[in-house]
Amino acid sequence: MEMEVGGEPMVRVQAIAEAKLSQVPPQYIQPPHNRPHHHSSTAAAATTIPTIDLFEFNPTHLPSIRSTIAQACTDYGAFHVTNHGVPTKLLHQIKTTGLTFFNHSSINDKLTYSCDPHSFASQGYGSRMLLSDENDTVVLDWRDYFDHHTLPLSRRDPSRWPHFPENYRETVASYSDEMKGLAQRLMGLISESLGLRGSYIEEAVGELYQNITISYYPPCPQPDLTLGLQPHSDMGAITLLIQDDVGGLEVLKDDQWITVDPLSDAILVILADQTEIITNGKYRSAVHRAVTNATQARLSVATFHDPAKAVKISPSSELVNGASPRYREVVYGDYVSSWYTKGPDGKRNIDSLLLN
Ligand SMILES: O=C(O)CCC(=O)C(=O)O
Numbered sequence: 001m002e003m004e005v006g007g008e009p010m011v012r013v014q015a016i017a018e019a020k021l022s023q024v025p026p027q028y029i030q031p032p033h034n035r036p037h038h039h040s041s042t043a044a045a046a047t048t049i050p051t052i053d054l055f056e057f058n059p060t061h062l063p064s065i066r067s068t069i070a071q072a073c074t075d076y077g078a079f080h081v082t083n084h085g086v087p088t089k090l091l092h093q094i095k096t097t098g099l100t101f102f103n104h105s106s107i108n109d110k111l112t113y114s115c116d117p118h119s120f121a122s123q124g125y126g127s128r129m130l131l132s133d134e135n136d137t138v139v140l141d142w143r144d145y146f147d148h149h150t151l152p153l154s155r156r157d158p159s160r161w162p163h164f165p166e167n168y169r170e171t172v173a174s175y176s177d178e179m180k181g182l183a184q185r186l187m188g189l190i191s192e193s194l195g196l197r198g199s200y201i202e203e204a205v206g207e208l209y210q211n212i213t214i215s216y217y218p219p220c221p222q223p224d225l226t227l228g229l230q231p232h233s234d235m236g237a238i239t240l241l242i243q244d245d246v247g248g249l250e251v252l253k254d255d256q257w258i259t260v261d262p263l264s265d266a267i268l269v270i271l272a273d274q275t276e277i278i279t280n281g282k283y284r285s286a287v288h289r290a291v292t293n294a295t296q297a298r299l300s301v302a303t304f305h306d307p308a309k310a311v312k313i314s315p316s317s318e319l320v321n322g323a324s325p326r327y328r329e330v331v332y333g334d335y336v337s338s339w340y341t342k343g344p345d346g347k348r349n350i351d352s353l354l355l356n
């Protein structure tokens with residue numbers, strides 16, 4: 001199914017999947033080094049990312065939580081949290097509601113919510129993450145998504161979100177509020193785990209810009225040649241992710257892709273690039289990707305917490321501590337436009353800020 005938007009055909013991956021082709025269109029074929037089973041990266045079966053029990057932030061547990069967070073941030077840049085205080089019911093509800101939109105509205109109905117294909121990170125229903133380059137050689141992800149601008153409240157316009165199912169807008173709004181609260185508490189613990197005052201990272205980031213992206217990965221006839229989402233680190237400060245029980249998310253550690261097995265009712269915390277800059281590289285953002293499978297559609301909900309475009313991000317002077325900073329200062333909006341123009345290619349964007 002195609003719809004002309006500004007002269008550009010917008011292809012939805014779900015429509016391709018429903019056509020039951022035996023081969024994917026060539027734009028979805030990854031170069032060999034990015035394919036899931038390429039020899040440069042072996043799937044490490046024995047390893048798994050850490051799970052940290054937050055004990056509902058019970059003060060007696062906080063010292064040990066800070067030290068396990070420090071270890072997980074140093075080793076992986078990603079970890080599951082349990083007993084995080086977000087109602088389990090809401091985690092189920094947002095996944096069910098998102099899945100209902102993708103599975104039970106027609107593609108034409110969904111297309112009435114299309115994002116603007118000519119600007120990046122625009123709100124709505126889309127498939128393509130990067131802007132096209134001159135020759136349009138960008139390899140496409142096997143993914144459709146719905147991006148919601150949720151915070152600050154001045155950006156929140158639920159009339160642009162799906163009307164179906166009935167509780168969709170209310171669910172996204174409550175989920176947004178819960179994720180903001182959790183992100184703030186985690187930024188506090190992450191700051192303290194570095195010996196900084198609890199408010200440090202949140203002050204450096206400033207007012208939180210939050211986007212919620214529901215990703216829908218249709219079954220793919222050629223999972224060995226494609227990716228649901230190419231290797232990248234998230235560009236903002238901190239991402240909170242939940243997934244259904246299908247699986248497909250992988251995190252890179254020491255050149256090996258580690259499967260992030262779905263853990264019921266846990267929330268995955270992913271450190272993003274601005275946290276790496278602020279911590280002067282003490283904590284690194286996690287490179288991750290999504291693989292596809294031939295039989296089952298997969299759904300995830302990623303909640304991104306970012307600085308405002310005008311905010312300047314630079315390494316904490318307390319962590320630089322008289323030495324020279326490892327990253328140069330960046331205006332967040334410039335970082336974002338460069339990310340969407342050049343593409344993530346793992347950590348290309350953050351690496352370009354490294355000094356010496
Ligand atoms: O679907 C996933 O598990 C990953 C999503 C993701 O990494 C993103 O949206 O940035």
Ligand SMILES: [Fe+2]
Binds near residue numbers: 232
């Ligand atoms: Fe991501």
